[in-house]
């Protein structure tokens with residue numbers, strides 16, 4: 044059958060009632076069923092499918108071209124898409140005759156639903172860790188769906204340092220970042236991750252990103268008698284902000300901000316030849332607190348009104364992107380099912396009949 | 404022979420094959436064997452050019468516009484030559500297909516063959532899987548466009564007699580839509596492979612960047628065309644117009660969007 048027009052249901056033709064006035068509340072049961080069938084038939088209309096596909100294309104363009112929030116432009120046509128498709132699957136006899144076609148369209152519904160669930164539960168965020176630092180669930184930036192099951196606090200791993208090669212012309216090659224964590228069985232684990240090889244913990248995928256730089260590490264001993272604290276100051280990303288290696292920092296519990304600047308003379312990443320990201324072999328750390336200015340070397344201490352600042356040394360910090368979407372494997376399975384059944388459908392259809400049959 | 408000499412020689416052979424096919428259509432002759440031999444010889448030289456460059460640079464033809472155009476001319480012609488060889492009834496479509504490829508060849512001649520840098524995200528097998536699927540998709544649509552071109556030309560006084568020997572419009576329409584079905588399968592595969600790669604490369608499988616958006620619009624248009632055909636029982640000529648529309652969208656996605664996009668997803672396939 045081609046061109047389903049809403050009058051066929053489960054393979055049998057449904058005649059419209061002879062007298063439409065009997066379709067009221069007290070209408071006989073079979074007439075009420077036939078009204079339901081007609082409503083479903085209208086929802087399953089293939090002409091509606093054409094309108095919905097066009098609306099989805101239009102909605103995509105609106106979402107793409109407009110700066111404002113345009114979730115509705117995609118959500119509305121996709122909702123209509125699912126209803127239309129579900130009604131067609133329920134009522135169109137073509138789907139009972141052609142299993143592969145049915146599987147393909149069911150997989151399409153599954154993909155739309157999984158994407159919807161994915162958008163409601165996803166999380167995407169950024170974080171930074173100095174070498175040796177342990178992730179404590181804190182993100183510097185994040186966006187997430189309203190139903191995201193927040194389990195980040197249960198995730199712990201540490202940044203053990205990284206290497207990044209640069210080709211001539213300062214072209215960044217692969218990042219190799221050593222990370223360590225404790226497996227659920229209590230055993231310590233290690234892995235090398237990168238921009239394309241995530242560390243997956245509790246469903247969260249941690250990727251390194253282009254953000255990384257230098258991090259002077261301090262011990263801060265407050266005069267108040269509170270316990271000393273370790274602090275790593277992440278200077279602006281290197282080499283992105285090569286000439287702006289300074290940052291304001293407020294030691295924990297103190298009221299006056301410090302200004303910290305890293306200075307070194309050597310060339311770390313040479314645009315003329317291939318090189319590797321590394322810490323400078325010699326550097327000076329300039330610390331300014333109000334009028335006071337000091338240049339510190341590792342081990343040096345600076346006495347301030349609110350406490351003593353001890354410079355421990357320079358490390359690197361790494362930027363990470365974290366992504367959570369538990370639908371990923373299901374989505375992949377639905378996509379594979381969709382393509383396989385599509386191929387199966389066409390294979391059967393085309394092998395059944397040559398395109399250019401000989402005229403008998 | 405150097406890489407560029409092999410490429411230019413291949414282009415000359417393609418132009419000869421195409422010109423012969425066009426003259427054949429105009430003069431109602433069928434120099435089919437010669438066209439096929441010229442195409443195959445051109446493809447052999449072109450393959451050599453691509454292999455030599457691959458050896459020299461250590462990566463496939465996927466970075467610069469020069470490489471992208473060259474490898475797409477190669478893959479489109481490979482798919483078309485296969486269709487030309489296997490389906491003799493539609494060989495006259497070469498008169499429609501070759502001029503499209505001439506435009507791409509002219510464009511190739513104007514781009515610089517300098518080498519580009521392979522970004523870190525390209526060190527993955529998904530690059531070749533994603534691109535390979537995309538090439539089969541575009542090739543299948545190109546064959547359908549050739550057939551559609553014949554259907555459309557026949558509607559004009561000019562093409563009526565010149566393409567009289569091909570099967571009738573409804574059969575051509577059936578064949579063209581079989582190629583579109585193949586195109587749909589491979590475009591779907593391309594999108595899925597691209598999403599897998601994007602998840603690894605950028606930590607998200609889909610972000611509506613310009614290339615993704617345009618590829619999705621192309622996919623939707625293809626779905627629309629298939630549905631239109633069985634829902635409204637459109638005439639072969641309307642079907643042909645839809646096929647050309649899908650091709651135009653796909654072409655802009657492959658070769659137009661990378662020019663205007665500033666997103667990291669630069670790679671025109």
Ligand code: HEM
Nearest residue numbers: 044045046092095124125127128131135137392626629633
């Ligand atoms: C609202 C959504 C949709 C509905 C209700 C729907 C319904 C249908 C129905 C009833 C058929 C069988 C037609 C027949 O053989 O007479 C069909 C075929 C088909 N549909 Fe859909 N469809 C929808 C969306 C899509 C989408 C998004 C695609 C994407 C590519 C698609 C691809 C196909 C294909 C490839 C066929 C087979 C065509 C053929 O055998 O030539 N459909 N659809």
